Amino acid sequence: MAIAQPLDSAQELLTVEEESWGKIIWRRFRKHKMAIFGMVTLTLIFLFSYVGPLLRPYPESCRVIGQSKRDCVIDAVVNVYAPRSAEHPLGLDDVGRDTLTRLMYGGRISLFVGLSCAILSTIIGIVIGAVSGFYGRWVDAMSMRFVEFMLTLPTLPILLIIAAIRAKGGANFINVLIPTPIASAAGSILSMKPEEARDVLGLVLILVVFGWMGTALLVRGTVLSLRTLEYADAARALGASSWRIIRRHMIPNSLAPIIVSVTLAVGDFIIIESALSFLGFGVRVPTPTWGNMLTNTQAYMFVNPWLALYPGLLIFLTVLSINYIGDALRDALDPRLKE
Amino acid sequence: MTNSVQTNAPVQTQANQAAVAGDGQGTNEILLDVRNLRKYFPIRGGLLQKVVAQVKAVDDVSFTVRRGETLGLVGESGCGKTTTGRAILRLVEPTSGEVFFEGRDVLKARGKELKALRRDIQIVFQDPYASLDPRIPVGESIAEGLAIHGMGTPEERRQRVQEIIRKVGLHPNHVRRYPHEFSGGQRQRIGIARALVMQPKLIICDEPVSALDVSIQAQVLNLLKDLQREFGLTYLFIAHNLSVVEHISDRVGVMYLGKMVELADRDRLFSHPMHPYTKALMSAIPLPDPTVKRERIILQGDVPSPIRPPSGCRFHPRCWMAQEICAQLDPAFEEKEPGHWVACHFAQ
Numbered sequence: 001m002a003i004a005q006p007l008d009s010a011q012e013l014l015t016v017e018e019e020s021w022g023k024i025i026w027r028r029f030r031k032h033k034m035a036i037f038g039m040v041t042l043t044l045i046f047l048f049s050y051v052g053p054l055l056r057p058y059p060e061s062c063r064v065i066g067q068s069k070r071d072c073v074i075d076a077v078v079n080v081y082a083p084r085s086a087e088h089p090l091g092l093d094d095v096g097r098d099t100l101t102r103l104m105y106g107g108r109i110s111l112f113v114g115l116s117c118a119i120l121s122t123i124i125g126i127v128i129g130a131v132s133g134f135y136g137r138w139v140d141a142m143s144m145r146f147v148e149f150m151l152t153l154p155t156l157p158i159l160l161i162i163a164a165i166r167a168k169g170g171a172n173f174i175n176v177l178i179p180t181p182i183a184s185a186a187g188s189i190l191s192m193k194p195e196e197a198r199d200v201l202g203l204v205l206i207l208v209v210f211g212w213m214g215t216a217l218l219v220r221g222t223v224l225s226l227r228t229l230e231y232a233d234a235a236r237a238l239g240a241s242s243w244r245i246i247r248r249h250m251i252p253n254s255l256a257p258i259i260v261s262v263t264l265a266v267g268d269f270i271i272i273e274s275a276l277s278f279l280g281f282g283v284r285v286p287t288p289t290w291g292n293m294l295t296n297t298q299a300y301m302f303v304n305p306w307l308a309l310y311p312g313l314l315i316f317l318t319v320l321s322i323n324y325i326g327d328a329l330r331d332a333l334d335p336r337l338k339e
Numbered sequence: 340m341t342n343s344v345q346t347n348a349p350v351q352t353q354a355n356q357a358a359v360a361g362d363g364q365g366t367n368e369i370l371l372d373v374r375n376l377r378k379y380f381p382i383r384g385g386l387l388q389k390v391v392a393q394v395k396a397v398d399d400v401s402f403t404v405r406r407g408e409t410l411g412l413v414g415e416s417g418c419g420k421t422t423t424g425r426a427i428l429r430l431v432e433p434t435s436g437e438v439f440f441e442g443r444d445v446l447k448a449r450g451k452e453l454k455a456l457r458r459d460i461q462i463v464f465q466d467p468y469a470s471l472d473p474r475i476p477v478g479e480s481i482a483e484g485l486a487i488h489g490m491g492t493p494e495e496r497r498q499r500v501q502e503i504i505r506k507v508g509l510h511p512n513h514v515r516r517y518p519h520e521f522s523g524g525q526r527q528r529i530g531i532a533r534a535l536v537m538q539p540k541l542i543i544c545d546e547p548v549s550a551l552d553v554s555i556q557a558q559v560l561n562l563l564k565d566l567q568r569e570f571g572l573t574y575l576f577i578a579h580n581l582s583v584v585e586h587i588s589d590r591v592g593v594m595y596l597g598k599m600v601e602l603a604d605r606d607r608l609f610s611h612p613m614h615p616y617t618k619a620l621m622s623a624i625p626l627p628d629p630t631v632k633r634e635r636i637i638l639q640g641d642v643p644s645p646i647r648p649p650s651g652c653r654f655h656p657r658c659w660m661a662q663e664i665c666a667q668l669d670p671a672f673e674e675k676e677p678g679h680w681v682a683c684h685f686a687q
Binding site for chain 2: 229230231233234235236237238239240244248249252253255334
């Protein structure tokens with residue numbers, strides 16, 4: 001003991017950590033090889049979607065009829081399902097549009113919808129779940145009954161009704177909720193007109209409204225057990241407000257399952273979006289998304305299976321990459337794990 | 340059951356007033372005054388979650404703590420000593436009773452008042468593993484109280500944390516580390532630092548050494564004593580280990596099944612215990628000298644359930660001195676000798 005003490009402190013002086021929090025996380029993150037793969041892949045997919053279209057000479061939704069050849073390449077009669085060529089590396093689709101270009105534009109919307117839905121619904125889920133679990137009693141009872149109510153709602157029929165109302169045209173009651181600055185901001189990200197972007201945001205809104213309950217239940221369960229730990233009492237004894245305890249102690253400590261759920265949610269939302277697009281809600285053809293490209297090719301699967309493969313592969317790669325990143329992030333953010 | 344509590348209450352209050360008057364050579368000498376504190380935990384059941392029973396964790400406990408002293412609180416597991424500590428800090432809301440800290444009514448404090456009180460009263464927890472947030476570097480955990488109360492600039496806080504961490508025997512470099520990188524004893528020192536950094540007047544030590552190795556226990560106890568001397572602290576020291584309590588306390592209160600049964604100066608209590616329960620406890624302390632023979636009092640049976648405590652004196656089913664009256668009348672907590680309070684019909 002007497003000998004160990006000076007050695008110990010000497011060593012401490014040598015290894016004074018001047019590493020920032022970010023650096024520590026990055027060092028741990030790097031250890032996950034698959035996460036690096038995921039980061040690289042995801043970056044490539046983002047570049048593909050947001051920079052790629054600039055390199056292609058075709059607009060994403062060009063139609064065969066009534067557009068100039070320069071925009072739309074395509075000979076509707078002869079070149080539909082044209083095989084891959086130097087000019088069209090992934091061929092043409094059922095109405096003769098350049099598949100590669102449409103994949104790129106579709107990526108913008110799919111990534112945007114997937115990420116924004118996942119993030120927004122997680123934030124809502126965290127807040128409701130944490131408050132519910134922390135306060136308990138009637139707050140918990142009320143919010144959990146509400147969560148159960150939301151879960152019992154048959155989402156798809158409701159969305160169908162909304163889609164039907166929407167299809168009637170006129171004032172879109174959901175889009176009214178979205179303020180113009182946000183719509184035009186989204187429009188510039190997606191390179192869309194604000195009205196079109198508003199449609200996409202309307203979809204995001206609906207998906208978030210129906211998509212936060214899982215996270216809320218997850219966070220509630222975690223917080224329910226965390227709040228009984230002594231460090232919650234310790235914070236309270238120091239005079240911390242409930243909100244501070246939730247923010248500083250409850251949420252950071254329930255991060256691990258949250259990160260896993262948010263990464264899974266991204267993929268889920270991309271796929272739900274495709275189902276809704278198929279039903280005529282949200283993003284409608286000809287505006288491409290990976291989801292609706294996938295859905296639309298169903299009828300032509302046997303003529304040209306590639307058309308289904310491309311968007312499917314991109315969805316798969318995106319979800320996989322995000323999951324790997326999420327895994328690594330969860331480990332990197334947990335100080336308890338060994339270096 | 341309810342009857343006995345009601346009949347007993349006025350007697351108890353009188354006894355307490357006597358305590359205040361008796362102790363108070365100057366009333367300002369009393370830092371903490373706990374009167375008739377009760378905490379019943381409801382047990383809910385049935386379809387409508389009606390209250391079907393109550394756990395009487397703390398049932399009519401009164402005592403005072405003088406400035407600068409250490410009041411030990413001993414008792415078996417489940418006797419309500421921890422709940423008493425937590426109720427004083429309002430970590431659990433007491434069912435009834437009064438708590439005064441420097442004349443301020445703790446149980447009626449709201450918002451800012453309560454926050455200010457929590458600056459003056461701090462707590463050190465039993466479990467050094469659960470009482471520190473694993474995701475926050477210990478330096479930040481220690482500084483949290485300062486941040487909550489907006490004390491000092493971030494730079495001043497950092498310096499204060501460095502000072503405090505030295506005081507509790509750790510290295511300033513340790514502030515960046517996470518709780519899992521420390522041993523139990525070190526963590527308990529961090530817990531003490533977290534309480535100490537607020538410059539509190541009273542620290543409630545809730546079994547601070549029970550989870551530690553014996554060798555480490557001594558270190559932490561001595562640290563607490565040193566800090567008390569240096570900062571003029573007052574401790575309410577909760578423990579189940581009599582030797583620990585004897586080592587650190589000036590006065591000692593003994594609790595049994597939610598009641599205070601005896602309260603006296605340490606030396607007095609350990610040399611002349613008056614309550615049969617205290618006597619039994621004392622006889623269980625191991626003696627360092629094997630040649631000394633002592634009559635060992637072995638209690639019969641288990642501690643009864645605090646949901647349905649025995650009638651009259653709660654100790655009577657296990658007491659070898661019990662007579663008829665004990666089952667009928669709850670003995671008042673009275674000052675049988677100056678400064679020596681006992682709740683027993685046959686105290687001697």
